[in-house]
Amino acid sequence: MSKTSKRRSGGRLWRVAAAALALLCAGVPAAHAILTIEITQGVDTGIPIAVVPFGWSGPGKPPQAIADVIEADLGRSGRFLTLSRKDFVSFPTDKPDVIYKEWRVIKAEALVIGSVAPLGAGRYEVKFRLFDVFKEAELAGLRYTVSAGTLRAVAHQIADVVYEKLTGEPGAFNTRIAYVTRENSPKGAVYKLQVADSDGYDPKTVRRSAEPLLSPAWSLDGRRLAYVSFEDKRPKVYIENLTDNRRELISELPGINGAPAWSPDGKRLALALSKDGNPEIYILDLATRQLKRLTNDPAIDTEPAWSPDGRYLVFTSDRAGRPQIYRMTADGRQPERLTFEGEYNARASYAPDGRSLVLVSAMQGRFRIATLSLDSGALQVLTDTSLDESPSFAPNGRMILYATEVQGRGVLASVSADGRVRQLYRLEEGDVREPAWSPYNRQLQY
Amino acid sequence: MQMKLRLAIVCLAGGLWLAGCATGTSTQPPVEDKSATPGSTGQPVPESTAPRGEALPGAAEAELLAKRRVHFAFDSSQLDDENRKIVEAHARHLVATPNLKVHLEGHTDERGTREYNMALGERRAQTVQKTLQVLGVASNRITIVSYGEEKPLATGHDESAWAQNRRVEIIYR
Numbered sequence: 308m309s310k311t312s313k314r315r316s317g318g319r320l321w322r323v324a325a326a327a328l329a330l331l332c333a334g335v336p337a338a339h340a341i342l343t344i345e346i347t348q349g350v351d352t353g354i355p356i357a358v359v360p361f362g363w364s365g366p367g368k369p370p371q372a373i374a375d376v377i378e379a380d381l382g383r384s385g386r387f388l389t390l391s392r393k394d395f396v397s398f399p400t401d402k403p404d405v406i407y408k409e410w411r412v413i414k415a416e417a418l419v420i421g422s423v424a425p426l427g428a429g430r431y432e433v434k435f436r437l438f439d440v441f442k443e444a445e446l447a448g449l450r451y452t453v454s455a456g457t458l459r460a461v462a463h464q465i466a467d468v469v470y471e472k473l474t475g476e477p478g479a480f481n482t483r484i485a486y487v488t489r490e491n492s493p494k495g496a497v498y499k500l501q502v503a504d505s506d507g508y509d510p511k512t513v514r515r516s517a518e519p520l521l522s523p524a525w526s527l528d529g530r531r532l533a534y535v536s537f538e539d540k541r542p543k544v545y546i547e548n549l550t551d552n553r554r555e556l557i558s559e560l561p562g563i564n565g566a567p568a569w570s571p572d573g574k575r576l577a578l579a580l581s582k583d584g585n586p587e588i589y590i591l592d593l594a595t596r597q598l599k600r601l602t603n604d605p606a607i608d609t610e611p612a613w614s615p616d617g618r619y620l621v622f623t624s625d626r627a628g629r630p631q632i633y634r635m636t637a638d639g640r641q642p643e644r645l646t647f648e649g650e651y652n653a654r655a656s657y658a659p660d661g662r663s664l665v666l667v668s669a670m671q672g673r674f675r676i677a678t679l680s681l682d683s684g685a686l687q688v689l690t691d692t693s694l695d696e697s698p699s700f701a702p703n704g705r706m707i708l709y710a711t712e713v714q715g716r717g718v719l720a721s722v723s724a725d726g727r728v729r730q731l732y733r734l735e736e737g738d739v740r741e742p743a744w745s746p747y748n749r750q751l752q753y
Numbered sequence: 754m755q756m757k758l759r760l761a762i763v764c765l766a767g768g769l770w771l772a773g774c775a776t777g778t779s780t781q782p783p784v785e786d787k788s789a790t791p792g793s794t795g796q797p798v799p800e801s802t803a804p805r806g807e808a809l810p811g812a813a814e815a816e817l818l819a820k821r822r823v824h825f826a827f828d829s830s831q832l833d834d835e836n837r838k839i840v841e842a843h844a845r846h847l848v849a850t851p852n853l854k855v856h857l858e859g860h861t862d863e864r865g866t867r868e869y870n871m872a873l874g875e876r877r878a879q880t881v882q883k884t885l886q887v888l889g890v891a892s893n894r895i896t897i898v899s900y901g902e903e904k905p906l907a908t909g910h911d912e913s914a915w916a917q918n919r920r921v922e923i924i925y926r
Contacts, residue, residue, distance in 0.1 A: 519903035521867050541898050542871065563875055563899065566868040579868060584879075586872045607872040623869050629828070630869055651828070654866040667866050674864055694910065696866055712863075712910060741867065 344383065344507060347720075348729040353388040354473055356381060357415040360392070361435070362400030362422035369423050370455045373433065376462035377419060379506065380480040381469060383721075384705065385728030390415055402436060402445070410440040417446075417473055421465070429454055435465050437472055446472045459508060479701040480505055483745040484708060485513070485523040485532055486719060490737035500534060502549065505701075505744070507719075507732050513547055514554070525745045526569045533557065533567035533576060544578060546593075558591065568611045568620075570637075577601075577611035577620055588622050590637070601639030612656040613637070621645065621664060623653040632666055632679070646679060648686045654697065655679070658704045658724070665698040665707050676709050676722060689726040697740065700724070702747045710740045817842035823881060825919045827862065830876040832884065840881055843923055844888035855890075857881050858922040859899040860906075862915035867901055874899030881921045 358378040363369035381387040396409040400422045410418050421435030430452060437447040447468050451461045463481035470478030482505045490497050498520045503510035514520060518537035525532060532547045544558040544567050558564040562581035569576060574593055579586045588601045588611045602608040606626035613620055621634045627644065632655045635642040646652035651669035658665065658678075668677040668686060673693040679686050689707065698709040708721045713731065717738030722729045732739065823836040832840060847853055859878030861870040878897035886892055907914035 519900065521903065537900070537903065563871055565871050579872070581872070581875055585876070607869065607876065609868045609872050610866065623866070625828075625869075630865070651865060653869045669865070672864075694863060715908075715910060 343733050343735075344379075345731045345733060347731055348727070349385065351388065353386050354417060355388045355390055355415050356417040356419065356469075356473075357390045357395060357410055357413065358419045359395065359398050359400070359421075361420075361433075363424075364422065365425035370431070371423075371458035371462065373421065373423060373435075373458065373462045373465070374419070376459055376506070377466045377469065380463060380466035380478075383506070383728075383730060384470065384478075385723045386470070386474055386705075401434075402448075405438060407438075407440055407443045410438075415440050417469070419465075419469060423458075426452065431455065431458065433458070433461050433465075435468075437469055459504065463504065463506075476705065477703045477747075479703040479705065479744075479747070482702060482747060483529070484719075484742055485525065485745065486710075486742040487520050487523065487740050488734060488737050489519075489717070489740070500532070500547075502532070502745075513549065513552075514545075521741050522566055523741060523743050524567045524569055525743055526573045527571055527746050528573055529745050529747070531569075531573075533569065535565050535567070544576075546576075557593075562586075563609075566610050568613055570613055571615060571617040577613065579609035579611065588620065588639075599639075601635065601637075602642070610654045614657050615659060615661045621655045621657070623655070632664065645681075645684075646686065649677075652677075656699055658700050659702055660704055665700055667696055667698065676707060678707075678724065687726065689722045689724075690720075690729070692720075695720075697742055699742065699744045701744050706744075708742045708744045710742055814842055814845070818846055821923045822920045823923070824916060825877055825921075827864070827915070827919065828873065830873065830880045832880060837884065840884045840923075841888060844885045844890055847885065847890045847894065848888070854894045854896070854926045855885070856924040856926055857895065857897040858904075858924065859897065859901075860904060860918055860920050860922070861902045862918045863902045863905060863910070864915065865902075867903070871899050871901035874901045877919075877921050881923070 358374045361373045378389045382389040390413055394413045396412065397404065397406065399405045399420050405418065405420065418438040418440055419435065421433065424432045426432055433451045433453065435449055436445055438444065439446050449468065453461055460481060466480040467478030483502050484505055485500065485502050488499045488501060495517055498516045498518065499512045500514040500520050500523060501510045502513055513532060516536060516538045518540065521535045523532050523534040530548065530550050532549060534545060534547065535542050536545055542564050543556060544564045545554050546557050547554040557576065558578060558580065560580055560582040563586050564578065564580060566579040567576050576591045576593060578589050578591055580589050585605055586607050586609045587603065588608050590599045590601060604624065604626050606624050608622055608624045610623040611620045618637055619634050620637055621632055623630050624633050630651050630653045631644055632646040632652050633642050633644050649668045649670045653667050655664040655666035662681055664679045664681065666677055666679060667674055668688060674695050675688050675692065676690045676695045676698045677686050677688045692711045694712040696710045698707050700707055705724055706721050707724060708719060710717055711720050717740045719732035719739050719742045720730060817839050820839045823832060823839050847855060857878040859874030861874050878899055882895050882897050885895055905918040907917040
């Protein structure tokens, strides 16, 4: 795996997460181009939590280091301080072994323990418990029976349970990310539309092309991806069904077919089409294939995104001379400019609670990720890089995934919605771009 | 509406300039209404051709025709004088060669968002397309596509790379 380096220390947090990831990577075949995560800005605050390696009652090594995945997830969120295993006095795997005093000594407020047992025929039983060390109380206890291929998903799901029990908000670890990679081969460029776990593991290639792929967009059920492909030397919009690997050509009108965005009900797709000469926002009804035009302006209108309640669309327009963010009703009425700070604001999308937008904002030639509060109109810049693109919220609204450029290469990065915690997802080779965080969706296959 | 007007002014100016060129004298480029192009950066001053040796007939034209790319300022789709001369030479060539078709590929630099850049690249290709049309090239001989920021010529991440990448490629078919 590529080296995990420290940039701006978040103290112990990054080291623990990095060590956990190093352990994880050791067991993963190198055939896939894996995204490795570096924490570039962390926090020393957060709920101190001890995640004890899960017990294993089978022969040899366990098929998956569950605790490492949980610990890395919690550490990356910026809401937890994961405590070093070196300081643990004991390594309990079941409730009777827990001595609360031992955890109070190392200042743990929460404790996660568990075990994995083989059931035969490739199936496993995973048990986990979460304790409040000070109240000496069990906060959660769950058992899963799964196949080996689902063990990482179980680990993410446990991290989600821990996150929710301790912060009061749902976690978003058991989700996926879509992104596009570009690699050079002897025959030329290779573009791949990929889907991976939220931590970059288990990447799967959805579509491969010698021509550019861009703008992947998740349907709210997490089963379909709309995207733009240049495979016919011009942009066309497709929908890929992730459950059966079939795809459908959605739009190949003259000019630009781009910027697909799903309506919350999954029945319509907002698109930017330039069939009449310049890009306008349209809504395509996927069942009837009827197109409805929402904008009518000689400027560029593109990058539509729906509000979570489906009543509004935000979009990018340079109708006032420079690209800025506008909002209109879902039937195209009452267009209203939302951004006034900065020389360039584009590619906005809504937070899950509908109260803010995330977008790309340029000031003094630096393109950075910012949030815009729809209540106060305040713009908050979250990053300090210069070529940031394609931001999207995690479904719990706490993290933002985006693309940036580091040492001449496209990489993915994430930042907490308050700007305090940042990470880089680094690919071994090639560029990564166009990330999109999936909605909540994934059902475990038991 | 304002954009169309702007384009009309640019095209008209281009037409006048072409008329000036055709006489073979070193007339000054026509005055352009720069107030109508608030986004464009300063345009390079054309070099004076007066003190130099007179070019052999056709040499200057061949030199212009050899150029198959025109370039733009950041977030702009306006042709400056130097780049307009290149487009005009290609227009004359197309008018003189009726069986030739041309494909215009619009591109942007990497800054900003990909879908906005897709639209900006298209607008650049349309500027060249409309200039060719105004100069007599039939619309059915011209096709355009935008690749936005997806196909940079130069892979660097600085102004010199960006300047090369903000372009329309003129491809004969």
